[in-house]
Amino acid sequence: MDLTVHLPRNLILKNPIIAASGTFGFGPEYARFVDIDRLGGVSVKGISPEPWRGNPPPRVWETPSGLLNSIGLQNPGLSAFLAEDAPFLRTLDTVVIANIIGHTVEEYAAVAQALDREPAIDAFEVNISCPNIKAGGITFGHDPDAAYQVMRRVRQATDKPVMVKVSPNMAEPWTVAEAVVEAGADMISAINTVIGMAIDLKRRQPALGGVTGGLSGPAIKPIALRIVYEIARRVRVPVIGMGGIQSPEDVLEFLLAGAEAVMVGTITFQWPDRMEGIIEALPNVLARYGFQSLKEAVGAAQRPALADEEGLAP
Amino acid sequence: MDLTVHLPRNLILKNPIIAASGTFGFGPEYARFVDIDRLGGVSVKGISPEPWRGNPPPRVWETPSGLLNSIGLQNPGLSAFLAEDAPFLRTLDTVVIANIIGHTVEEYAAVAQALDREPAIDAFEVNISCPNIKAGGITFGHDPDAAYQVMRRVRQATDKPVMVKVSPNMAEPWTVAEAVVEAGADMISAINTVIGMAIDLKRRQPALGGVTGGLSGPAIKPIALRIVYEIARRVRVPVIGMGGIQSPEDVLEFLLAGAEAVMVGTITFQWPDRMEGIIEALPNVLARYGFQSLKEAVGAAQRPALADEEGLAP
Amino acid sequence: MAGAFKALIVTVRQVALDHVELIVEHERLRDATPGQFAHILTPGTLRRPVSFSRIDGGLGRAGLLVQVVGPGTAWIAARQVGETLDMLAPLGRGFAPPDPDRPWALVGGGVGIPPLFSAWERWGWRHRAPAHVILGARKAALVLMDADFRQQAIEPLVTTEDGSRGIMGTVVDPLRQWLSRNPDGQVMACGPNGMLARVSALTEGIAGPVQLALEQRMGCGIGACLACVVPSVPVGPDGPGYRRVCTEGPVFQREELAWSWI
Amino acid sequence: MAGAFKALIVTVRQVALDHVELIVEHERLRDATPGQFAHILTPGTLRRPVSFSRIDGGLGRAGLLVQVVGPGTAWIAARQVGETLDMLAPLGRGFAPPDPDRPWALVGGGVGIPPLFSAWERWGWRHRAPAHVILGARKAALVLMDADFRQQAIEPLVTTEDGSRGIMGTVVDPLRQWLSRNPDGQVMACGPNGMLARVSALTEGIAGPVQLALEQRMGCGIGACLACVVPSVPVGPDGPGYRRVCTEGPVFQREELAWSWI
């Protein structure tokens, strides 16, 4: 079965499985363990104009079927990325997506502009769920207008395909998706981690150095599916779904909910080669559920209208 | 160790373990399986002025460490509750909390007013995370002003202790908590379920009859802890925490995050007597972590100021 | 308090491809009734409901005939003699005893057959009017409990969808024929919803009671959570009422259900 | 691709209360270095890092000495001979070989002892200058690997906090004394952070290299996720830099670390 995914601006994935940002470094780390060229794509760790230090450790904590992290977007900054990481990425025969972060609209634009000229980078993922210190702690990702501004400036900075990554930590994430599509986003990726926390009973303190953290892994799959489903029925651009994917069946759930491709994160820590396993199994699993092609599965569980959900309470 | 919890308006719990609304019916169902009088309290299924039909089945679906439900707040309505359920509840020697729901501010007030005179009811839990059809699908629970209005009318209707149950499905649930405390709420309970979804691959449809549902169980514990922590540091009234509690250690996490008592839901379906087991084990577990009293554990993991979290990204 | 209990597994036997019957023992199973079920702890977030395939009240023994369809049933089917199953049981409303003087049809499809066998085992011996057992399956290898019925002195009529055993087709045609000969009959049926809907339609207006045993995904299993509902009368302008399979069922009178909504 | 692999468990032995040592075998363990670790799959969401307690490069065998502190280590400790452990290994930067002509102190506390034993096993036989092994534990029953050191021809100095074995106190006093006698010495240490902080402070200014093996909660174990960092130089006005224990460590030079932040 052909697993190729055709995305806007001629972005073509060999298959719908992309390594999720922040869980796959800048590529070389996992190169010993995974045949990266077999993946549909790789979204690298978030890149800011200047280096970011990140949060104090501990930075990870296990929860039931989940993982809390408070990495705090540590990254070496744009110049170090260009000097040290871009050369390796240029050697890859797969789609490389630059995940970009910033404190201000201009910082996002600066990274996009610099990487627009970098041949290693095939597309951008604008991560607007990081704290915006200038706007008083409200993140860009929770404010459709701010998200619109970021996307508009990024759009001016590059003609490469751009997706915006949506935060689940708000009542109606689709309002942000709609705003950035309006501002020229070619795709939406969803979801980023869900804010959570754990208490270390022995130390009588928040378990993470960053106090709160982002929850990922199978625990958040239902939250992710619902947001992907809601966004896919509202925007006309492709949605890249993620959150807790562990198996080809999980991938199918996201496809049926409306995603055209998916990203895979936390499970890679346990099973570095799981993404390859999923790619291998996907045609059979699609066939087992009666799908002749990948495309046929996309949105197959979407209900026709928005109206029929009115009046339903959880 | 003394497990008594003193709450506002002379509401006294024998211990901090309360059966969570919607998971314990109106009491008699579990009376065969649990010694209800040993519990700190029981929050009964949501009650509306008129009967509510609820959502089409299937209404539950398993997810990793979680449970999705789309019961849709089915309930027999106020008069049936008074005629059929209140008599049993009057026989209980534990705190009975009426969970109240409505489509409009007046509906909430109507239930509170009617039950203010009912001796079976010791306190109210105002559930403002149900859909408000009048306000175009935006729920009361996501709008601090609407939440304020509901609480103000309920406050006029009753002098019994009132807690408001907060929804996790928004960026800043504490804004709602702050608003309802302003309007006279004596306590906050948190959290209600997290909106989620699953796909039934065999039927190629959303798994739940209600399309989306509420996620509960251990999967949401980190989300719940974080919201309890954030609310407890912002409001001066007691917080009743819940979400995924399975063990006495889980209870401790909520206490350290700032809760004075907790509610226990989903685990009861697997282990009807787990709440009793937790109550029995709690003194030992508190002692094991070095606490001399229940009170000492409450908020023990709270960090001093709000300021030190600024600039930390998940 | 009569909480959950651990029933000892005394027999395990493979009865068909992917179908295992366990016999479990506990004194709390003494007053189980055909049509009732056990809510069984497995590694998942929820217990799993399984009907009794046979009941020996005297010994406090009951059968659980499980088809492996997912992780919970796979786990149950992998248990061994000497282990225990943690269960809430017996739960729900079972079959009302049949009128011994009325023709009686027992109609079962797939894992709907076990509760009918337990009904036949309990009440068959005292039944005076004619009785008829119709068992449906997809193919020969999946026909359940026909030997058990034979041992209890009745020859079941078997239908398979592919004709590999008995009559080719479903239970519907044989039932229609039986009903035309027995308009004063009574019916008990259990099986997939599609089959029960047909049974319900066919039996409209017959003289005797029609009892249908339903399945629904369950939470608590004891009436508290309102998860396990099925559409039922009265049907209002905005939809049907909902009744709980776990306590108001699993066995319903056909008149109680709103089939157009199921 | 050199992905995860399954190492065969060839020996399991209880070495102290709640401490088990497993010997595992796989050809990919042939070039493991003392101070490196294996990242082991357990039922949790994350793998568990465990240092090598001994390494037989020729046979591709390595030891894993695990203290049971939670579900992951309990699961590892319950494995049996003939089962396999799924691991990513060998990972991280191990100890740099000691200068054979410089006095050498090996200082270990609790489960910090195993990597030091593997260092001694590898380099002790060719060490020409004097060597000194100091092992700390809370109480006698928890002293680890002292017999192993003895078998490798060195008598370790044991300290226990309650004085139930060896010198009462911690490894700090004996180390201070050794340093005052050996200002030209080199040190390898592994243990709780508190102990390493003291070692770091005491060894400031000594002539030889001071290598400290650290622990931190890990995600990927291979350098991709930035979970496992420890504060390190340079320290800027807004805090320290962060280095990864899994790839830039677990063994650091004392000068690389920012102890005031750890």
Ligand SMILES: Cc1cc2nc3c(=O)[nH]c(=O)nc-3n(C[C@H](O)[C@H](O)[C@H](O)COP(=O)(O)OP(=O)(O)OC[C@H]3O[C@@H](n4cnc5c(N)ncnc54)[C@H](O)[C@@H]3O)c2cc1C
């Ligand atoms: C009253 C009653 C009696 C039953 N009697 C039997 C019996 O005698 N033999 C038998 O093999 N099966 C019986 N079933 C069906 C059985 O409960 C399901 O096959 C089983 O729960 C599936 O669990 P799983 O983990 O293997 O599959 P999964 O499909 O992975 O289960 C996931 C979830 O769905 C629920 N579920 C899935 N299918 C059903 C279903 N058909 N009915 C109810 N819940 C379901 C499970 O309980 C679980 O919560 C009965 C169901 C009910 C309601």
Ligand SMILES: Cc1cc2nc3c(=O)[nH]c(=O)nc-3n(C[C@H](O)[C@H](O)[C@H](O)COP(=O)(O)OP(=O)(O)OC[C@H]3O[C@@H](n4cnc5c(N)ncnc54)[C@H](O)[C@@H]3O)c2cc1C
């Ligand atoms: C490089 C390295 C080498 C180690 N070598 C050994 C060894 O040789 N023998 C030994 O007994 N232990 C060793 N540890 C510690 C060991 O990894 C932890 O004790 C173990 O992960 C605890 O898992 P758990 O599920 O039993 O406990 P839990 O506390 O329930 O673990 C929960 C989570 O915390 C992490 N965690 C808990 N404690 C630690 C810790 N001290 N360091 C790192 N992560 C932790 C776990 O990996 C897991 O993600 C080493 C740790 C590191 C980083």
Ligand SMILES: Cc1cc2nc3c(=O)[nH]c(=O)nc-3n(C[C@H](O)[C@H](O)[C@H](O)COP(=O)(O)O)c2cc1C
């Ligand atoms: C350790 C870790 C670091 C992450 N860092 C980033 C990041 O830098 N940028 C980003 O957009 N998402 C980041 N994420 C979020 C993931 O890309 C993904 O959205 C999320 O983990 C959900 O997918 P999963 O459940 O498959 O892991 C990170 C996740 C984890 C676990």
Ligand SMILES: Cc1cc2nc3c(=O)[nH]c(=O)nc-3n(C[C@H](O)[C@H](O)[C@H](O)COP(=O)(O)O)c2cc1C
């Ligand atoms: C089946 C089910 C029904 C529920 N019904 C209600 C309800 O009627 N009113 C309410 O306030 N919360 C309701 N809840 C939410 C719970 O009270 C609780 O907030 C949530 O389940 C989290 O706790 P848990 O993880 O311990 O279950 C329901 C939860 C479940 C699982």
Ligand code: FES
């Ligand atoms: S399963 Fe809870 S009411 Fe039936």
Ligand code: FES
């Ligand atoms: S554990 Fe992932 S970088 Fe070290």
